[in-house]
Amino acid sequence: MAVRKKNASNRAFIISAYVFCAFLTVLSLLPFIIMIVNATRSTYQIQQHAISLVPSHFLKSNFEVLKDKGSFNAFKGFKNSLIISVGATACTIYFSTMTAFALVAYDWKLRKPFFTFIMAVLMIPAQVTSIGFYQFMYKIHMTNNFLPLILPAIAAPTCVFFMRQYMIPSLPMEILQSARIDGAGEFRIFNQIALPMMKPAMATQAIFSFVSSWNQLFLPSILITKNEKFTMPMMVALLNGDIYKTEYGSVYLGLFLTVLPLLVVYFLLSKYIIAGVALGGVKG
Amino acid sequence: MPNKQHKGISYAKYGYLFSLPFIVAFLIFSLYPTIYTLILGFTDCKGLGNTDWHILEHPFDNFKNVIHNKSFVISLKNTITIWLMNFFPQITIALLLTAWFTSRSNEIKGKGFFKVVFYMPNIITAATVAVLFKAIFAYPIGPVNDLLLSSGVKDTAYNFLVSKSAAKLIVAFIQFWTWYGNTMIVLISGVLGISPDIYEAAEIDGANGVQTFFKITIPNLKTVLLYTLVTSLVGGLNMYDIPKVFLDGGPDNATLTTSVYIQKQAFSGSYLYNKASAASMIMWVIIVICSAVLFWIMRDKDEAKLNKEIKLAQKKAKLIAESGGKEWL
Numbered sequence: 001m002a003v004r005k006k007n008a009s010n011r012a013f014i015i016s017a018y019v020f021c022a023f024l025t026v027l028s029l030l031p032f033i034i035m036i037v038n039a040t041r042s043t044y045q046i047q048q049h050a051i052s053l054v055p056s057h058f059l060k061s062n063f064e065v066l067k068d069k070g071s072f073n074a075f076k077g078f079k080n081s082l083i084i085s086v087g088a089t090a091c092t093i094y095f096s097t098m099t100a101f102a103l104v105a106y107d108w109k110l111r112k113p114f115f116t117f118i119m120a121v122l123m124i125p126a127q128v129t130s131i132g133f134y135q136f137m138y139k140i141h142m143t144n145n146f147l148p149l150i151l152p153a154i155a156a157p158t159c160v161f162f163m164r165q166y167m168i169p170s171l172p173m174e175i176l177q178s179a180r181i182d183g184a185g186e187f188r189i190f191n192q193i194a195l196p197m198m199k200p201a202m203a204t205q206a207i208f209s210f211v212s213s214w215n216q217l218f219l220p221s222i223l224i225t226k227n228e229k230f231t232m233p234m235m236v237a238l239l240n241g242d243i244y245k246t247e248y249g250s251v252y253l254g255l256f257l258t259v260l261p262l263l264v265v266y267f268l269l270s271k272y273i274i275a276g277v278a279l280g281g282v283k284g
Numbered sequence: 285m286p287n288k289q290h291k292g293i294s295y296a297k298y299g300y301l302f303s304l305p306f307i308v309a310f311l312i313f314s315l316y317p318t319i320y321t322l323i324l325g326f327t328d329c330k331g332l333g334n335t336d337w338h339i340l341e342h343p344f345d346n347f348k349n350v351i352h353n354k355s356f357v358i359s360l361k362n363t364i365t366i367w368l369m370n371f372f373p374q375i376t377i378a379l380l381l382t383a384w385f386t387s388r389s390n391e392i393k394g395k396g397f398f399k400v401v402f403y404m405p406n407i408i409t410a411a412t413v414a415v416l417f418k419a420i421f422a423y424p425i426g427p428v429n430d431l432l433l434s435s436g437v438k439d440t441a442y443n444f445l446v447s448k449s450a451a452k453l454i455v456a457f458i459q460f461w462t463w464y465g466n467t468m469i470v471l472i473s474g475v476l477g478i479s480p481d482i483y484e485a486a487e488i489d490g491a492n493g494v495q496t497f498f499k500i501t502i503p504n505l506k507t508v509l510l511y512t513l514v515t516s517l518v519g520g521l522n523m524y525d526i527p528k529v530f531l532d533g534g535p536d537n538a539t540l541t542t543s544v545y546i547q548k549q550a551f552s553g554s555y556l557y558n559k560a561s562a563a564s565m566i567m568w569v570i571i572v573i574c575s576a577v578l579f580w581i582m583r584d585k586d587e588a589k590l591n592k593e594i595k596l597a598q599k600k601a602k603l604i605a606e607s608g609g610k611e612w613l
Binding site: 017020025027028029034038046047049098102103107108120121122127128129130131132134135138151152154155211218232237239240248255259262263265266274277 | 295296297298299300301302303305306307308309310313314316317318319320321322323324329335377380381384389390392394398399400401402403404405407408409410411412413415416417418419420422425426427429430431434461465466469470472473493522524525528529543546547550551557560561564565567568571575590593594597
């Protein structure tokens, strides 16, 4: 009797769990499905029924409207965002690993205070300093330039923290020592011994650094005013404008174009991304 | 070894050298702008592109102004309300999913798939998500209205985007929707870090799933839960992309968050850099207090680790010194 009761309650548990998870799956996917399907439908069709799971054949005409009508240019946005994100990611990864190397491999007086300092600035977001940053960049004529969006990535406290945690157990000092005996300089030791050993950690951090740089809106929208230098999120914000108010299909298509690269990256790398999130500390 | 001391010093210099890029970048792009912002808060700096400014006669005027400004107070209230409306459902559902996905007695199949799907909204550009939800809740012919009408729940379309409470709810929902998967994964990894011995002991003692969850999982998750709480709060206090792109703070300031307020003060209208700077600094203080709480929570764990390392290193150094052998570092 007790066993049967337990089985029944187990089954109820399993069923309710699956139903709830299925509901959340629909909740997570439906907006994207609506977006993709509506990208192929005409404005008239969307006006008749805004939800449909059957794609239509207006993808091309929606694209023509998107291309001709306003200042939205997915490919320009893609190119600009790519330049910024690749640059920022390269800076973050290389220099954070270097800083972590300084913290792990060498015994220097200010090592501990420096680490405490990094922990302390970990949580300070860029937004609160934006006005001083803008004025500073305006003064040295660096607005409408990608460098102010790339170079600050050199100092990425979160990434340094992560790299240090990873480096402590995985970088044996004996190897550095033997490299020194073989006459290698410290920069060569870092570039040719420490860096290759950090590859897995660098890959994980590169994904997060790239995505967060790709998605950021606040700083680019302050610093960049020329349309040809707009990043992808700024292009997306343009879709909100009056020009597209009646072109529903084109708006959905524009959104889809901006999401596409991220979706491709996500489905190729989701395993690593989930593992990276599980390691914690990527929430901004 | 006669040259041991000498070598130790010459290596220490590389510690400084390798952290130099970080320090320089931090000074130029973080510290200097922060101080600049702080100073601007005491000045009369306004007007597009104005770089000529003077310290005010009463330096704290801007700060007083901002604190008594109706829009700022509304924005602060909105920020906290929207954060609360998103955080509680988020942590509840994340905990529920964590309990299910880590359940030892009832293995749920397809965990990997669910994790990938639930996390997905987090990786999508917030601006895109905001425009997408605006389209989905469009009036009178958006997908949500279409669904409400064709299912017979409502007779006429509802204009979500002009209702203050609906707009706030939608922003909170978008925040929830983008972050619950992330919170769930962090919590699951926290649970997996709990020693399985405790669970085994509970099982032997005859504890059921619910008891195990409340008596063992939750108390052991305390640090992770607090970490989630504070990171979410700091993120929530900086909420910008979604309220900005969704309805630009509207309707009638219902989704105006402090970051949107600051951006609007500084980069539109009469370009009040000074007031926006003062508001930034007030937010900065609030965020620093929250970060300090986080720092304090995380500290004991990391410091214990660090102390252990130092002790180990000292021991090693001592051993090496005693044996008079090879130099250490």
